[in-house]
Amino acid sequence: MEPLTLLALAGVGLAAGFVDAIAGGGGMLSVPALLSAGLPPVAALATNKMQSIIGTTMAATTYWRKGMVSLRALVPAILLTMAGSLFGALTVKHIDTSALNVAVPIALIAIAGYFMFAPRLTDADRAARLSFPIYVPIVGMVVGFYDGLFGPGTGSFLTLAFVALFGLGVTRAAGNTKVLNLASNFGALLLFIPSGDVVWQVAIVMAIGQIAGGYLGALTGIRFGARLIRPLVVIVSIAMALRLLLVH
Numbered sequence: 001m002e003p004l005t006l007l008a009l010a011g012v013g014l015a016a017g018f019v020d021a022i023a024g025g026g027g028m029l030s031v032p033a034l035l036s037a038g039l040p041p042v043a044a045l046a047t048n049k050m051q052s053i054i055g056t057t058m059a060a061t062t063y064w065r066k067g068m069v070s071l072r073a074l075v076p077a078i079l080l081t082m083a084g085s086l087f088g089a090l091t092v093k094h095i096d097t098s099a100l101n102v103a104v105p106i107a108l109i110a111i112a113g114y115f116m117f118a119p120r121l122t123d124a125d126r127a128a129r130l131s132f133p134i135y136v137p138i139v140g141m142v143v144g145f146y147d148g149l150f151g152p153g154t155g156s157f158l159t160l161a162f163v164a165l166f167g168l169g170v171t172r173a174a175g176n177t178k179v180l181n182l183a184s185n186f187g188a189l190l191l192f193i194p195s196g197d198v199v200w201q202v203a204i205v206m207a208i209g210q211i212a213g214g215y216l217g218a219l220t221g222i223r224f225g226a227r228l229i230r231p232l233v234v235i236v237s238i239a240m241a242l243r244l245l246l247v248h
Contacts, residue, residue: 005037006205013206017055017213021062021178022221022229024155025236026052026213028243030206039199045151046189046197047206053185055210055217060182062218063175073132074176078183081140085187088148100150105241111156112237114164115230121163121170123225128167136166140180147184148191152244155181156237170226178218 012033020026027048034044063069115121139161147154155177162173192198221229 001037001201006202009033009037009202010205010209013051013055013209014213015209016052016206017058017210018217018220019213019232019236020052020055020155020181021059021214021217022174023232023236024153024159024177024181025240026055027151028236028240034202037202039202042197043199046192046195047199047203049185049188049192050198050200050203051206051210053182053189054207055214056178056182056185058211058214059218060175060178062215063178063222066175066218066222068172068175068222069179071179074136074179076133077137077140077180080137081144081180081183082187082190084141084144085148085184086190088145088150089188089191090148091145092149097150101244104150104153105244108153108156108237108241108244111153111160112234112241114160115233115237118164121226121230123169123171125169125172126167128165130165132166136161139165140183143180144184144187147181148188152240153237154184156233156240159233170229171222174221174229175218 012029016026016028016030018026019029030048030052031044034047035041039047060069064071120126139158143154143157143161146157158177158180159170159173162168162176163170168176189198
């Protein structure tokens with residue numbers, strides 16, 4: 001691949017990592033860029049998982065270091081999210097996922113509506129509707145399975161769950177989302193890497209951009225909190241819904 005193309009992909013990695021660290025949806029930028037660079041669909045998806053895991057690691061680590069995440073509380077959810085994602089990646093080869101092209105955009109628009117109109121969505125924690133230790137691992141496994149199976153909107157679904165079901169403030173919800181996103185990406189890569197689907201030259205170049213983007217995005221999300229994360233989740237969710245509807 002030509003040096004200018006690789007440089008452009010590094011820039012895409014930076015932008016995708018920045019957006020993804022705040023509200024998810026970085027794949028909206030990176031996957032089309034990889035396809036435009038000539039990668040086959042499966043290779044594009046696998047390479048995207050590989051490069052995005054670097055930015056997600058940086059973002060998750062930054063949220064954790066700033067006290068937004070309790071890793072000990074998330075250990076069971078991390079393991080089940082990883083298992084769900086691996087199972088989803090294995091399952092996708094054996095079922096028809098075309099129905100998700102309609103169902104997922106509807107769900108994403110509903111998430112956008114919730115974050116747009118729900119009152120008192122701030123950085124303050126509220127009373128949880130469900131037990132964190134019991135139900136976060138279940139949610140992680142279900143969303144991880146979806147991520148391995150289909151993918152778009154995973155961050156939005158997790159952020160909604162942490163806010164609406166488990167009472168976290170918006171910024172803490174974003175931090176916890178990044179940790180489970182990391183587990184989900186890793187679970188899918190357990191299948192993609194041995195299958196030889198990752199284009200390593202591209203993944204490494206984009207990962208360099210992801211390091212900067214993930215770090216800067218996490219710091220920005222922490223700095224501005226719900227004032228930035230809330231509207232960006234709305235924008236990203238609607239953009240993903242429209243992209244899915246228009247592409248398919």
